[in-house]
Amino acid sequence: MWQGMRALQPPCPLPGLTVLHADGIVTAMGANTTAGYCRFNETGEIEYLFVGPAYRRKGVATWLLECVAQQTGRPLVFREPISPMGRRLVDSYTARAAQPFWTPTREAALAALGEFLPNAGRAYAARRNTDYGPDDRSNVSRLSPFIRRRLITEEEVARAVLDRHGFAAAEKFIQEVCWRTYWKGWLEQRPHVYAAYLADVERLSRRLAAEPQIAARVQAAADGATGIDCFDAWAKELTATGWLHNHARMWFASIWIFTLELPWQLGADMFERCLLDADPASNTLSWRWVAGLQTLGKHYVARAENIREHTNGRFDPRGLLNEAAEPLPDDGALARPAVPLPSPDAIHGARVALLLNDDDLHPESLCAGLPIAGVAVLESGEAGSTGKRAFLEGARADALARATAAFNAPSAGVLSPAHVSAWARDLDADVVVAPHAPVGPAARALAQVSPTPARLLRPWDARAWPHARAGFFRFRQHIPDLLDR
Ligand SMILES: Cc1cc2nc3c(=O)[nH]c(=O)nc-3n(C[C@H](O)[C@H](O)[C@H](O)COP(=O)(O)OP(=O)(O)OC[C@H]3O[C@@H](n4cnc5c(N)ncnc54)[C@H](O)[C@@H]3O)c2cc1C
Numbered sequence: 001m002w003q004g005m006r007a008l009q010p011p012c013p014l015p016g017l018t019v020l021h022a023d024g025i026v027t028a029m030g031a032n033t034t035a036g037y038c039r040f041n042e043t044g045e046i047e048y049l050f051v052g053p054a055y056r057r058k059g060v061a062t063w064l065l066e067c068v069a070q071q072t073g074r075p076l077v078f079r080e081p082i083s084p085m086g087r088r089l090v091d092s093y094t095a096r097a098a099q100p101f102w103t104p105t106r107e108a109a110l111a112a113l114g115e116f117l118p119n120a121g122r123a124y125a126a127r128r129n130t131d132y133g134p135d136d137r138s139n140v141s142r143l144s145p146f147i148r149r150r151l152i153t154e155e156e157v158a159r160a161v162l163d164r165h166g167f168a169a170a171e172k173f174i175q176e177v178c179w180r181t182y183w184k185g186w187l188e189q190r191p192h193v194y195a196a197y198l199a200d201v202e203r204l205s206r207r208l209a210a211e212p213q214i215a216a217r218v219q220a221a222a223d224g225a226t227g228i229d230c231f232d233a234w235a236k237e238l239t240a241t242g243w244l245h246n247h248a249r250m251w252f253a254s255i256w257i258f259t260l261e262l263p264w265q266l267g268a269d270m271f272e273r274c275l276l277d278a279d280p281a282s283n284t285l286s287w288r289w290v291a292g293l294q295t296l297g298k299h300y301v302a303r304a305e306n307i308r309e310h311t312n313g314r315f316d317p318r319g320l321l322n323e324a325a326e327p328l329p330d331d332g333a334l335a336r337p338a339v340p341l342p343s344p345d346a347i348h349g350a351r352v353a354l355l356l357n358d359d360d361l362h363p364e365s366l367c368a369g370l371p372i373a374g375v376a377v378l379e380s381g382e383a384g385s386t387g388k389r390a391f392l393e394g395a396r397a398d399a400l401a402r403a404t405a406a407f408n409a410p411s412a413g414v415l416s417p418a419h420v421s422a423w424a425r426d427l428d429a430d431v432v433v434a435p436h437a438p439v440g441p442a443a444r445a446l447a448q449v450s451p452t453p454a455r456l457l458r459p460w461d462a463r464a465w466p467h468a469r470a471g472f473f474r475f476r477q478h479i480p481d482l483l484d485r
Contacts, residue, residue, distance in 0.1 A: 014058055019067055026067045028060055038064040044074030049086070061089050102145050102242070102276055104394030106362065106402060109146035113160060116141040121165035125172035130310045131245035134237060140245060141173075144277035147180065149395045150360045154181055155460045162483060174483070175476055181460070182475045183281040185468025187439045189338040194439050196333060197284050200265040208266075221260055222270055230307055230315035231255045242276035242387045247310055253290040254302035258325035264291045273384045276391045280440035292327025295471065296334065299327035341465050342436055344457035349430025354403065355420060355453055357442040358382060358392060360435035361399035364406045366456055367433070374427040375403040376412040378420070378434070378449070382441040417448035436461070 017035055020027040028035040028051075036051035046068065051061045069076055078090050101112065119138065127139035146152045158177050161170045187194055208215040220226055224235030234252045238244050244252065249271070256267040268287040272278045285294055292299030304318040351373040356363055358380050377396045384392070400411040412423050424432045434453035437443040438461075446453065460482070467478045 014055075014060065017060070017063075019063075021067075021071065026064055026071065028055070028064055030055070036060050036064055038068055040068045040072065040076075042072060043077065044069070044072045045077045045079055047079050049089075062093055065089075065093050101142060102391060104145075104149075104151070104391045105398040106146075106151045109143065109152035112141070112143055112146065113152060113157060116143070117160060117164050120161040120173045121169035125169075128172070128176075129247055130312060131248045131314075132312055133314055134241065137245075142243065145243070145391055147177070148277040148279050149358060149392070150362045151395055151398065153362055153365065153458075153460065154178070155458075156365075158483060167480065167483075174479060178464070178476065178479055178482070179472065180279065180282055181464045182468045182472050183279075183285045184438045185341075185461070185465030185475075187281040187285060188341060188465055189469065190333070190336065191339065191439045192336055193288075193333045194280055194284055196331075197265055197268065200263070201269045204263050204266055214262075217260065218262055218266055221256060221262060221267075226260060228255060228259070228317055228320050230311065230317050231260075233315070238271070238274050239385070242274055242385065242391070244275075249286065250290060250300055251302040251307055253287050254300050255321060257291050257328070258299075258301060259320070259322040264288070264293075264328070274388065276388055278384060278388060281438065288333075293331055293333065296330055297327055299325070301325055338469065342455060342457060344436075344462065345454040347431065347433055347454050347456075351427065351429045351431075353420075353424040353427050353429035353432045354407070354409070355415075355432050355434040355449070356396075356399055356403065357435060357437045357446060358396070359437045359440065359442045360458070361395050363399065363403045363435070366435055366458060367407070370407075370433065372403075372407040372409045373429050374409050374412060374423070375400060375407065376415045376420070376423060378442065378445050379414050379416045380437075380441040380445045417445050417450075420449045420453075421451070 014035075016031055018029045020029055024041060025037060025039050027037040034052065035055040036049070038046060038050075039048040040046050046065070049061060049064065051064070065076060076093070078086075082090060102108070120141065124139065124141075130139060132139065143152065143157060147154060147157060154177050158170075158174045161173050161177075164170070167174075208218060221231070222235060222239075224232035224239075226232055226235075231252060234244055234248045237248075238252075253264070253267055256262050257264045264287050268284055271283050271287070272280070275283070288294040290300040301323055302321055303323050304316065304321055308316040308318075347370060350371055352370050354363060354367060354370070354372045354375045356375065356377045358377070360366060361377075363375070377400060382392065396414060400413065403409070404411045415423055420432060432449070432451075432453040433456060434446060434449075436455050436457045437446050464475075464478070464482055467475045
């Protein structure tokens with residue numbers, strides 16, 4: 001167990017440091033000298049910590065503690081007596097460890113990426129499919145809430161993993177990152193698919209109001225009260241944490257559609273309201289894919305044996321699932337013609353009012369060089385659970401704080417579409433500029449802003465989306481080119 005944990009190493013705070021593990025002691029080595037060491041026991045109790053004077057106040061002590069925490073897999077306990085300097089370290093370490101993983105900031109996103117980076121190569125490809133449960137998420141990155149809002153971009157995540165592991169070892173992880181790009185590009189060209197889904201959710205919600213028996217079945221599924229223990233556990237995990245492992249999402253959707261025989265649109269709606277990473281493209285199209293509507297005739301059937309194997313034996317729903325289900329009948333959505341992709345606008349003017357939106361909260365990389373006179377975020381009206389809303393609002397605040405500092409421009413906070421033109425007037429702006437918002441709530445809100453803002457399109461999207469016309473297999477052949485620039 002301890003041996004296996006050693007592959008997981010927290011990011012090193014200083015170049016040139018290496019870590020040595022021996023039973024009960026972790027040592028940080030500089031070029032020719034010991035930078036520090038930490039003695040501990042299997043219960044996670046820290047017995048002694050020493051950092052050489054030349055290495056103090058540089059994050060080495062915290063790094064040693066993180067290495068011990070990962071090696072033991074336990075919360076750390078600090079043995080008394082603790083010196084005043086030690087007390088400050090203990091307090092700051094404890095405060096950091098208590099922070100929720102999905103703190104909605106770019107800083108937290110970068111820290112999460114740094115922590116996962118060592119595992120994003122071959123280890124990810126080998127282990128990603130297993131849902132070990134809420135207490136062990138070491139095999140997947142959990143970056144999706146950050147990437148969804150572009151607190152961190154797909155491109156920088158893919159490049160960091162590529163630089164660390166090389167293409168052959170990083171390929172699987174990069175492909176997964178590119179699924180999001182692919183789904184977005186696909187839906188961008190078929191917005192009617194999302195519009196039809198929204199209309200279905202409305203229609204079905206009205207039907208539930210009139211048919212209490214179906215409403216009770218949907219409610220039991222959402223509450224995790226179906227009697228299928230794996231499904232019930234995932235429903236509760238989803239509402240408690242706002243996140244599920246990818247394989248659990250596939251099983252959940254499949255059981256919802258084929259075993260519980262509930263409308264897929266209502267399951268997708270539950271995901272969209274609860275997930276911190278709720279994404280119109282990834283969510284709607286993944287549910288359609290499970291149902292057999294996205295790749296016609298091919299559906300995803302959750303099998304008890306597969307669940308037993310890939311939950312590490314935590315669940316074994318033998319005899320409870322409909323494993324002989326047929327795909328749902330074609331709804332005709334794929335036959336409708338595609339619409340053209342958006343193109344970027346030329347930006348003119350000496351004073352730019354920058355209107356951010358919930359789909360792209362990293363303006364530093366998108367708007368460098370623009371003469372930005374003021375910044376705001378557009379209220380999209382995106383609904384959801386308290387946790388989802390809190391993450392979104394925190395992410396907006398973080399983006400505004402970063403943009404204010406990066407562009408030395410005042411923030412007007414979050415504006416509804418009706419208030420944008422007055423804000424731009426007050427700023428004496430020549431033009432309102434907004435990152436392109438792909439299909440979803442932010443795009444709907446942006447469409448209400450008058451006059452229409454000039455559009456910024458990320459080069460990553462502009463290069464990738466034209467390849468998202470058919471299936472992912474064709475799309476993924478272009479990934480090396482996408483990263484080549
Ligand atoms: C029914 C269903 C609904 C889903 N709904 C959403 C959703 O609303 N929002 C969302 O972000 N993802 C959704 N996914 C995709 C996927 O489950 C999550 O992106 C992934 O589980 C996030 O965990 P992670 O960050 O640890 O992923 P990792 O395995 O660490 O992958 C790294 C990154 O790649 C991207 N990624 C990985 N798998 C997928 C995928 N299948 N599709 C798109 N992007 C992917 C994510 O940005 C992820 O953060 C859904 C999948 C299914 C089957």
